[in-house]
Amino acid sequence: MAQNRKMQGFVESKHLGLVGEDGAAGGPLMVFHLSTAGSGTSNTSLTMAEKVRVIDAFCYLRAAGAASDTLQVFNGSDAISDAIDVSGGANTRAAAGEMDDTKVEIAAGGTLKVTHTDAASSDAPVIDVYVLAVKVA
Numbered sequence: 001m002a003q004n005r006k007m008q009g010f011v012e013s014k015h016l017g018l019v020g021e022d023g024a025a026g027g028p029l030m031v032f033h034l035s036t037a038g039s040g041t042s043n044t045s046l047t048m049a050e051k052v053r054v055i056d057a058f059c060y061l062r063a064a065g066a067a068s069d070t071l072q073v074f075n076g077s078d079a080i081s082d083a084i085d086v087s088g089g090a091n092t093r094a095a096a097g098e099m100d101d102t103k104v105e106i107a108a109g110g111t112l113k114v115t116h117t118d119a120a121s122s123d124a125p126v127i128d129v130y131v132l133a134v135k136v137a
Contacts (some may be wrong), residue, residue: 022064023075027135032130037116042115044079046111048112052135054112054131057081059071061089063126064088073113073131074113075106081096083117086127
């Protein structure tokens with residue numbers, strides 16, 4: 001199969017631009033997918049290969065959550081998002097309502113972490129979490 005020379009290196013983000021502070025340079029969204037373990041309170045994390053700015057976080061419950069269950073997105077040990085209520089039914093979508101603009105930039109080599117807190121017992125469902133980010137300088 002012939003290679004498309006115009007697209008060579010694009011998929012590996014070699015030719016993707018950085019998003020500038022002044023908005024003059026646009027760039028593509030990066031989507032990070034993390035799944036929580038389910039059953040009890042858990043942490044799931046990824047090490048960032050490049051510096052990114054988190055701009056949104058949302059999730060889908062694979063099964064019904066329980067009262068007071070929450071999910072939160074972190075930059076290492078610093079909270080990026082507010083506590084997201086994940087006590088809804090199966091297939092419910094939940095999203096961060098607030099993002100701490102002093103914590104949204106994760107350095108290359110830094111840790112994007114999701115903490116799922118099961119407040120009542122160990123009945124937490126598996127949750128698919130999607131974090132949207134842009135590559136920054």
